[in-house]
Amino acid sequence: MHGKISRKVRVKTNVKADKSGIMRNEKAPGTLEDLLLRDKPAKILISLKTSKDSMYATILSRETNCTYSHTIKILNVLRDQGLVQFDKVGRIKKVKLTPEGWDVAQNLESLTKKLEQIGDKASRKAEKPKTSLKARGKKKK
Numbered sequence: 001m002h003g004k005i006s007r008k009v010r011v012k013t014n015v016k017a018d019k020s021g022i023m024r025n026e027k028a029p030g031t032l033e034d035l036l037l038r039d040k041p042a043k044i045l046i047s048l049k050t051s052k053d054s055m056y057a058t059i060l061s062r063e064t065n066c067t068y069s070h071t072i073k074i075l076n077v078l079r080d081q082g083l084v085q086f087d088k089v090g091r092i093k094k095v096k097l098t099p100e101g102w103d104v105a106q107n108l109e110s111l112t113k114k115l116e117q118i119g120d121k122a123s124r125k126a127e128k129p130k131t132s133l134k135a136r137g138k139k140k141k
Contacts, residue, residue: 040066041074042108045083045097049105054087054094 043064048055061071075095078084083101087094097105 040064040070041078042112044071044074045078045101045105046109046112048084048095048097049102049109054096057093057095060095 044060044066047060047063057071057075058068060066060075061068064071066074075084075086078101079086082098083104084095085098087096
């Protein structure tokens with residue numbers, strides 16, 4: 001007998017209602033903001049921007065220290081949002097930013113640099129030793 005064999009697979013998900021009552025998977029990002037404010041997706045977008053040309057997903061996964069399968073999942077979400085597109089020629093599949101994706105990557109890169117500057121300034125301020133009035137040569141009045 002050549003019949004269709006079906007297997008029932010139970011997938012355990014962490015689906016809970018958010019504040020608005022919408023059921024969401026806790027592991028999956030709910031909005032584009034949730035996705036882009038995570039480390040790996042932001043790094044992927046910035047890597048694509050700095051490459052200025054299409055890239056292989058394997059190279060992206062290496063540059064962002066991410067597994068290949070996780071990179072592909074992120075890229076598929078970014079593609080669904082219109083931020084990246086896949087160019088497939090035969091078996092070769094490359095990824096590149098769309099114009100909207102380039103704008104988002106530019107803004108993420110600017111935000112990242114600004115946050116680093118703020119962090120550097122704060123750490124320098126914390127490291128700066130406080131001198132007493134006597135050490136500065138001033139007298140208390």
